[in-house]
Amino acid sequence: xxxxxxxxxxxxxxxxxxxxxxxxxxxxxxxxxxxxxxxxxxxxxxxxxxxxxxxxxxxxxxxxxxxxxxxxxxxxxxxxxxxxxxxxxxxxxxxxxxxxxxxxxxxxxxxxxxxxxxxxxxxxxxxxxxxxxxxxxxxxxxxxxxxxxxxxxxxxxxxxxxxxxxxxxxxxxxxxxxxxxxxxxxxxxxxxxxxxxxxxxxxxxxxxxxxxxxxxxxxxxxxxxxxxxxxxxxxxxxxxxxxxxxxxxxxxxxxxxxxxxxxxxxxxxxxxxxxxxxxxxxxxxxxxxxxxxxxxxxxxxxxxxxxxxxxxxxxxxxxxxxxxxxxxxxxxxxxxxxxxxxxxxxxxxxxxxxxxxxxxxxxxxxxxxxxxxxxxxxxxxxxxxxxxxxxxxxxxxxxxxxxxxxxxxxxxxxxxxxxxxxxxxxxxxxxxxxxxxxxxxxxxxxxxxxxxxxxxxxxxxxxxxxxxxxxxxxxxxxxxxxxxxxxxxxxxxxxxxxxxxxxxxxxxxxxxxxxxxxxxxxxxxxxxxxxxxxxxxxxxxxxxxxxxxxxxxxxxxxxxxxxxxxxxx
RNA sequence: CGGGCUGUGGCGCAGUUUGGUUAGCGCACUGGUCUGGGGGACCAGGGGUCGGAGGUUCAAAUCCUCUCAGCCCGACCA
Numbered sequence: 163x164x165x166x167x168x169x170x171x172x173x174x175x176x177x178x179x180x181x182x183x184x185x186x187x188x189x190x191x192x193x194x195x196x197x198x199x200x201x202x203x204x205x206x207x208x209x210x211x212x213x214x215x216x217x218x219x220x221x222x223x224x225x226x227x228x229x230x231x232x233x234x235x236x237x238x239x240x241x242x243x244x245x246x247x248x249x250x251x252x253x254x255x256x257x258x259x260x261x262x263x264x265x266x267x268x269x270x271x272x273x274x275x276x277x278x279x280x281x282x283x284x285x286x287x288x289x290x291x292x293x294x295x296x297x298x299x300x301x302x303x304x305x306x307x308x309x310x311x312x313x314x315x316x317x318x319x320x321x322x323x324x325x326x327x328x329x330x331x332x333x334x335x336x337x338x339x340x341x342x343x344x345x346x347x348x349x350x351x352x353x354x355x356x357x358x359x360x361x362x363x364x365x366x367x368x369x370x371x372x373x374x375x376x377x378x379x380x381x382x383x384x385x386x387x388x389x390x391x392x393x394x395x396x397x398x399x400x401x402x403x404x405x406x407x408x409x410x411x412x413x414x415x416x417x418x419x420x421x422x423x424x425x426x427x428x429x430x431x432x433x434x435x436x437x438x439x440x441x442x443x444x445x446x447x448x449x450x451x452x453x454x455x456x457x458x459x460x461x462x463x464x465x466x467x468x469x470x471x472x473x474x475x476x477x478x479x480x481x482x483x484x485x486x487x488x489x490x491x492x493x494x495x496x497x498x499x500x501x502x503x504x505x506x507x508x509x510x511x512x513x514x515x516x517x518x519x520x521x522x523x524x525x526x527x528x529x530x531x532x533x534x535x536x537x538x539x540x541x542x543x544x545x546x547x548x549x550x551x552x553x554x555x556x557x558x559x560x561x562x563x564x565x566x567x568x569x570x571x572x573x574x575x576x577x578x579x580x581x582x583x584x585x586x587x588x589x590x591x592x593x594x595x596x597x598x599x600x601x602x603x604x605x606x607x608x609x610x611x612x613x614x615x616x617x618x619x620x621x622x623x624x625x626x627x628x629x630x631x632x633x634x635x636x637x638x639x640x641x642x643x644x645x646x647x648x649x650x651x652x653x654x655x656x657x658x659x660x661x662x663x664x665x666x667x668x669x670x671x672x673x674x675x676x677x678x679x680x681x682x683x684x685x686x687x688x689x690x691x692x693x694x695x696x697x698x699x700x701x702x703x704x705x706x707x708x709x710x711x712x713x714x715x716x717x718x719x720x721x722x723x724x725x726x727x728x729x730x731x
Numbered sequence: 732c733g734g735g736c737u738g739u740g741g742c743g744c745a746g747u748u749u750g751g752u753u754a755g756c757g758c759a760c761u762g763g764u765c766u767g768g769g770g771g772a773c774c775a776g777g778g779g780u781c782g783g784a785g786g787u788u789c790a791a792a793u794c795c796u797c798u799c800a801g802c803c804c805g806a807c808c809a
Contacts, residue, residue, distance in 0.1 A: 171741080171742095171759095173741085173742055173743090173758090173759085174742075174743085174758055174759080174770070175742055175743045175744095175757095175758075176742085176743090177742075177743085177802095178737085178742090178743070178744085178802085179737080179801065179802040179803080180802085181802080181803070189742095190742095196801090198800080198801080199800080199801065199802085253807095254807090254808065254809095270809080271809065301808080301809090303807095303808070304732080304806085304807055304808070305803095305805095305806090305807080305808085307802085307803085312808090359809095360809080361808085361809050363809045368809090379808095464806090464807085465808095476807090477732095477806080477807085478806090568809095571809065573809080601809085603809075639767090639768065640767085640768095671770090672766090672767070672768085672769085672770075672771070673767075673768040673769060673770095674768075674769035674770050674771080675769085675770050676768095676769090676770095677768080677769050677770085678769065678770050679770085681769095690768085692768060693767095693768090694768060695768090
């Protein structure tokens with residue numbers, strides 16, 4: 163490709179509203195353009211990277227026996243009603259109607275459609291099956307952000323496994339686990355598998371593949387010592403022991419005028435340190451007011467609450483709802499003597515005595531509260547969010563919280579969808595069996611952004627060879643120089659013949675412009691042909707990553723570069 | 732959904748407080764001259780009606796009302 167004829171609209175300035183490095187650089191480098199919030203056009207350069215990422219993913223899923231499909235992006239509502247997700251998905255699903263008034267949806271995932279196809283499986287002999295596609299998903303994200311990192315329309319590799327038994331599902335899950343490790347490694351991403359919440363997908367196990375990046379949106383607990391890795395939506399920690407010896411104390415009201423926060427209650431006369439307080443949070447779970455109790459110094463994690471409560475829709479109660487339920491305002495709430503409300507209590511409070519909590523009367527608190535005796539707890543659950551510095555649940559070392567991009571997610575779904583969709587095969591005994599499913603996703607565009615986040619410097623992008631839009635950039639400095647033109651031509655032909663993607667910068671621009679653009683778009687290797695070196699019979703070879711230039715002999719440069727590139731592929 | 736911010740040529744911005752000539756600057760773009768190894772200089776150009784609608788006024792980018800869009804934080808989110 164000759165740059166002079168290519169559409170590579172580089173910009174000197176990033177759009178003012180771009181924050182993330184990948185967003186800025188992908189726009190500046192002429193890879194993407196925003197159409198509107200959450201919808202991006204891939205320009206030729208961006209598409210090249212996108213396709214290369216997709217190809218790596220395709221090869222590795224093929225390698226574990228995946229069969230590629232391409233399913234419709236638009237689905238009939240009936241399909242989604244069959245699994246109940248027409249209602250469950252809520253506002254996140256794009257919905258529309260055809261001319262006849264029939265309800266349709268734009269697919270946000272494809273369990274339903276693949277399951278629909280899987281109803282034509284009839285025998286255990288046809289299992290296992292591993293099906294996948296690379297296709298557009300549509301999700302009406304409340305807040306698209308950071309360029310390609312969070313969008314409303316994106317290509318996803320989604321695969322689905324169908325097995326007769328749990329052992330089969332385990333094998334499919336492990337196969338994906340291994341494939342994902344290879345994929346992210348080939349993409350130049352350091353991805354760590356972490357224990358994750360299955361969220362609305364349900365199912366028995368789920369592992370996320372996380373790439374550390376400040377541009378990410380997930381927090382992961384990382385133990386540097388034993389390798390424990392878990393999303394904060396799932397992970398836990400080992401707490402320092404606290405005194406919880408049985409106590410004869412009975413709850414006693416005491417005045418706390420003006421006290422509304424944990425910190426204020428620590429300071430007031432007769433109060434208690436946060437560890438000895440009960441934090442009472444009023445939440446609305448699927449329309450029903452419930453109490454979530456935590457130790458005073460702990461934070462609630464909503465995803466954990468959702469997972470342990472089974473509720474689909476969760477929100478904090480309004481202060482009106484709170485007052486109507488408990489008769490007091492936030493800051494004076496407690497669960498002592500409360501009946502008729504579901505009370506969920508964090509495990510960290512189990513067996514605690516001598517606690518301080520709100521009295522459900524503004525400006526009054528209770529002390530001497532014993533958990534089991536004074537509070538009617540419906541369920542003991544893990545719903546606190548682990549903070550950085552807490553002790554690893556497995557080995558006791560210090561946990562670190564690392565900000566990450568979720569690059570992949572694999573789920574064991576079990577039989578929920580297969581059952582709902584009516585998939586059934588006969589086993590060896592002639593008995594009908596419902597297959598068990600797994601589902602496995604990688605967002606292609608998000609992977610592109612994650613790579614950009616992790617492979618760039620001040621001058622621009624720095625693509626790993628495997629996903630670079632072009633492998634080599636031949637920069638001609640003096641367009642009038644016949645010898646330079648001839649050499650560039652010769653090199654382009656030789657590189658292309660060797661299977662490399664070559665971009666030749668033959669623009670009538672000054673060297674500074676060409677160098678700056680070269681670094682911005684991040685082609686891994688640059689061959690610079692300029693009069694100054696050429697007069698000495700030399701050319702320059704510069705890997706983008708190091709930026710250090712090596713002088714090569716004009717006569718042998720093509721060979722040397724080919725050796726270098728083919729060796730590093 | 733709550734909070735904050737922003738909409739002026741392709742990109743980045745000034746002008747809005749205090750309404751008043753043909754709406755300005757940098758980059759990019761076109762033609763030219765010089766230059767020629769890190770976004771060069773000069774000359775000459777083209778392109779916007781100021782997110783949209785309504786209103787106030789002799790006069791609106793500027794004031795008022797409504798509305799749309801985008802970004803950030805939070806909530807939410809397979």
